[in-house]
Amino acid sequence: MQGPELQRPAAAHPAQWVLVAPEAATDPPKTPDSEPMFTRLRSPSTGEATLYLFNSGAQQLFEVKAFHEEYRSWFIGETVQQDGRLLFVTPMDPLFLILYYLIKADKEQQGKFQPLDQVVLDSEYPYCPLLLKCADVKQSIHHVTEEKEIGSQKFHKYSQEKTLKWLKKKVNQTVKALKSNNISVGERVQAPTFISGKQITDAEEDYVRYAHGLISEYIPEDLSKELSKYLGLPELTSPSPEPPLKMPAQRHPKKK
Helix, strand or coil: CEEEEEECCCCCCCCEEEEECCHHHHCCCCCCCCCCEEEEEECCCCCCEEEEEECHHHCCEEEEEEECCCCCEEEECCEEEECCEEEEEEEECHHHHHHHHHHHHHHHHCCCCECHHHHCCCCCCCCHHHHHHCCCHHHHHHHCEEEEEECCEEEEEECHHHHHHHHHHHHHHHHHHHHHCCCCCHHHHHHHHCCCCCCCCCCHHHHHHHHHHHHHCCCCHHHHHHHHHHCCCCCCCCCCCCCCCCCCCCCCCCCC
């Protein structure tokens, strides 16, 4: 669906954003202070600023991808909007973003159990605690943490073992979706190690490797490597270059 048109800041060149988003991302607010909100949060793979969208009441998180090309225009109603930027909004599991803070806290606090609201804090990104408000987060946090309960309060710490099990399920779900949508992955996966004359097929390993690559876009590099081992994926090695064809020996002209 085509969502609302989002205005750029007045200081920028006059233009509009075209938002393509599921209806859940732009539902009418349930209360006056619960409008859908765009905000920057840390990318779970790099830690760099990335644009996300919380829906009304911050019940669901969405990833925002911007596509902008020079000399592109969009038809909006009966008008043509020049120099438009297209924003694609897709649902995002907030556990990936929370995982970044759990891993960070585990390293800094040496495996100490802590309340989640003391872990998911960031002075540079003050809206990151909204991740804990998303639906089902507190019910699914056990997939990536060890948990202790003292009185009425719960304490958590990062668990790599449980996280790898959770990520493997994500990979398997992705493989299932790729197959059900008849998406061919063999050529994409085998391209770095392509050997001339070898037939490209969609083997099970190719699907797992491709799904692993997709999931790796949302986790740190070190964890991606551990997940690859956990999935039993052999390391890709580039083929040895074929020796150059031997040129026939040239005969020297006879001396007269």
